[in-house]
Amino acid sequence: MIKLHNLCMNYNLEQAQLNVLNDAQLSIAEGETLAIVGPSGSGKTTLLTLLAGLEQPYSGDIMLDGVKLNELDVDSLADIRRDKLGIIFQSFHLVQSLTALGNVALPLEIAGNKNSYQLARKMLDRVGLAEREKHYPAQLSGGEQQRVAIARALVHKPKLVLADEPTGNLDVATGATIIELLFSLNMDTGSTLVLVTHDDEVARRCKRIVRLQNGKLVEDQDHAFSV
Numbered sequence: 480m481i482k483l484h485n486l487c488m489n490y491n492l493e494q495a496q497l498n499v500l501n502d503a504q505l506s507i508a509e510g511e512t513l514a515i516v517g518p519s520g521s522g523k524t525t526l527l528t529l530l531a532g533l534e535q536p537y538s539g540d541i542m543l544d545g546v547k548l549n550e551l552d553v554d555s556l557a558d559i560r561r562d563k564l565g566i567i568f569q570s571f572h573l574v575q576s577l578t579a580l581g582n583v584a585l586p587l588e589i590a591g592n593k594n595s596y597q598l599a600r601k602m603l604d605r606v607g608l609a610e611r612e613k614h615y616p617a618q619l620s621g622g623e624q625q626r627v628a629i630a631r632a633l634v635h636k637p638k639l640v641l642a643d644e645p646t647g648n649l650d651v652a653t654g655a656t657i658i659e660l661l662f663s664l665n666m667d668t669g670s671t672l673v674l675v676t677h678d679d680e681v682a683r684r685c686k687r688i689v690r691l692q693n694g695k696l697v698e699d700q701d702h703a704f705s706v
């Protein structure tokens with residue numbers, strides 16, 4: 480489903496170049512759950528941004544279902560995001576002027592789905608927020624906002640879900656609930672899940688763990704998937 484081939488990503492600093500990814504290789508099969516771990520600044524978010532087609536690599540290929548994202552223009556990348564991707568960020572990224580229901584319905588509205596509000600309502604119910612559909616993000620707690628964000632990311636049943644530190648802004652107990660919800664919904668939809676995390680326990684919930692080390696992706700061979 481996903482194949483990274485000789486992926487390189489550099490950022491230009493004032494006097495030098497920062498090589499964040501250096502010939503990184505990775506294959507992810509359909510339906511897999513994969514955690515990306517590594518020290519702060521190792522390039523985890525950069526990698527997720529590339530997988531989402533939000534940035535272009537310096538060189539190398541990012542293939543999603545056989546299509547090279549690095550050869551597409553911004554409009555085609557936006558189409559792929561709309562049709563195939565669900566993205567969950569650490570800081571929720573909800574639209575503040577829309578209600579919880581409006582936020583969840585948004586991806587379906589954009590795709591022209593005629594049942595968008597009906598499906599969004601069902602999804603809000605699934606994340607336990609049916610009673611809060613008319614509330615705006617500012618009226619919800621961090622954990623509730625992240626539940627809305629997860630509902631929004633999954634409502635159109637994307638093939639690929641990308642989550643960047645989804646519990647990073649939440650307390651431990653709320654974070655654990657959010658992770659349970661994310662894995663349970665992911666199991667329902669059968670989507671591929673790529674998750675960036677600093678939390679070993681969260682990483683161990685995934686079928687595979689891949690470590691970013693000096694710009695390369697190294698599979699954690701000791702990780703025995705036991706869920």
Ligand SMILES: Nc1ncnc2c1ncn2[C@@H]1O[C@H](COP(=O)(O)OP(=O)(O)OP(=O)(O)O)[C@@H](O)[C@H]1O
Nearest residue numbers: 490491497499517518519520521522523524525526
């Ligand atoms: N737009 C940018 N311009 C210049 N440097 C950048 C840019 N984006 C990221 N970087 C640098 O690239 C490196 C990798 O950043 P990235 O955010 O991908 O790391 P990370 O592993 O996700 O870190 P953390 O765990 O702290 O979130 C860092 O040194 C960062 O400062």
